[in-house]
Amino acid sequence: MYYIGIDVGGTNLKAGLVDENYQLVATKKTPLHFVSMEQMGETLADMALGLLEENGIERSQVASVGMGFPGSVDNRRGVVIKTVNIPIRFMPVAEIFHRRWDVPVYLGNDADCAALGEYYHYGEKLExxxxxxxxxxxxxxxxxxxxxxxxxxxxxxxxxxxxxxxxxxxxxxxxxxxxxxxxxxxxxxxxxxxxxxxxxxxxxxxxxxxxxxxxxxxxxxxxxxxxxxxxxxxxxxxxxxxxxxxxxxxxxxxxxxxxxxxxxxxxxxxxxxxxxxxxxxxxxxxxxxxxxxxxxxxxxxxxxxxxxxxxxxxx
Ligand SMILES: [Zn+2]
Missing domain, CATH: 3.30.420.40 (ATPase, nucleotide binding domain)
Structure with a gap:
């Protein structure tokens, strides 16, 4: 199984495919041209699906898609509450994404995501x-x-x-x-x-x-x-x-x-x-x-x- 991660920055979107050993095996990058929250949700789905296509991976091989935003998120409701540098307010990103692909979607703050990455890559099991x-x-x-x-x-x-x-x-x-x-x-x-x-x-x-x-x-x-x-x-x-x-x-x-x-x-x-x-x-x-x-x-x-x-x- 694979996990997809998307790092949403103020100027670029970066997506990556992570394997079961938590290693990054492929990436994809695109500039962010924010038009609307609807369009941005579509772009996120395009990124994730494009990553599968480029690497010959089926949807069924992906356990989940996670996204890190520069701001605050409500992961349980699948909503991005507010971001800095991008005009997002209460964006129902999971709902928009699920119109294209019904995979479990997780949301996080970018600094929290980076910490989680370091946590899993520390080399020994930590609490x-x-x-x-x-x-x-x-x-x-x-x-x-x-x-x-x-x-x-x-x-x-x-x-x-x-x-x-x-x-x-x-x-x-x-x-x-x-x-x-x-x-x-x-x-x-x-x-x-x-x-x-x-x-x-x-x-x-x-x-x-x-x-x-x-x-x-x-x-x-x-x-x-x-x-x-x-x-x-x-x-x-x-x-x-x-x-x-x-x-x-x-x-x-x-x-x-x-x-x-x-x-x-x-x-x-x-x-x-x-x-x-x-x-x-x-x-x-x-x-x-x-x-x-x-x-x-x-x-x-x-x-x-x-x-x-x-x-x-x-x-
Ligand atoms: Zn301060």
Whole structure:
């Protein structure tokens, strides 16, 4: 049997065929030109059926189709409630899809799907994993006892918006001091630029090529070059990062927290070990024998497709 996963992004739809060993065996991509919810439902059905045709697979060989949306979903009713970047409000996607193909359809949030993908690909059987994606914001996907935790209305599990600095920086969500204002990739870029302006002699200027070229890698490269100002930026950034991670551990104590997104590429083994010990210092259960393990995410860009497909396995 196979599982189909569709990762719905703001600009592209990516579909994939996942086999019984949870491996991605074929993919298909198409640009998203949103006209109406009706038309989009049709496009999703075209994607899934096209994937079967291209790979010579019968409908009867597919156990389920899962879809990950950038927003909140009501999986039980098969409805996408609201998405960011695509004007979807209360879209009955399962109903539209079923006009073309009556296969079990599962819906999930994209960050949750990515977490589910990482959970099934961890390499050993886990009960709990939290994926923290450090990108433009901070996305979090919480898997406990093999199930996605997204709250009573699908808007839960938004770990980027836990406050770590009371009255701190203004966040897009309306609160001040949210974790993602301090520990996302965008936050690291802002912190890097501020440190460069304060330190005209810093190696961050040479490494980046100028303020406009600063990205999430700048500070890591400058630290490797021995730059003191960069070291201070990274140290402070890691402190912000561990505040949020420790909050998660104190509440859920997952077996594993996987770090993904652009910033995670800069975290080498030594920095991961530093993070692990910094987090431990802040955790309530620090004397316990079993502790939450911090790892880097493994699936990269395919996590969303694989996780969407595995919504059917998780149930
Ligand atoms: Zn916020």
């Amino acid at each position: 709990s994993l939290i994926l923290v994606t450090l990108g433009t914001g901070i996305g979090t996907g919480i898997i406990l006892n093999g199930k996605i935790q997204s709250g009573c209305n699908g808007f839960g599990g938004e770990g980027g918006h836990i406050v770590i600095v009371h009255g701190g920086e203004q966040c897009t969500c309306g609160r001040k001091g949210c974790w993602e204002r301090y520990a996302s990739a965008s936050a690291l870029v802002r912190q890097t630029k501020a440190a460069m302006e304060a330190n005209p002699a810093s190696a961050m200027w040479q490494v980046s090529g100028g303020l406009e070229q600063v990205d999430g890698r700048t500070v890591f490269a400058a630290v490797r070059a021995g730059d003191a100002a960069a070291k201070a930026v990274l140290e402070q950034y890691l402190d912000y990062l561990v505040e949020g991670l420790a909050n998660f551990i104190n509440i859920f104590q997952p077996e594993v927290i996987a770090l993904g997104g652009g910033v995670s590429h800069g975290l080498d083994e030594e920095l991961m070990a530093t993070l692990q010990s910094k987090v431990l210092e802040l955790c309530f259960g620090r004397e316990a024998e079993r502790r939450t393990k911090l790892v880097k995410a493994r699936l990269g860009n395919d996590a969303g497709i694989i996780g969407a497909a595995l919504l059917g396995v998780s149930g």
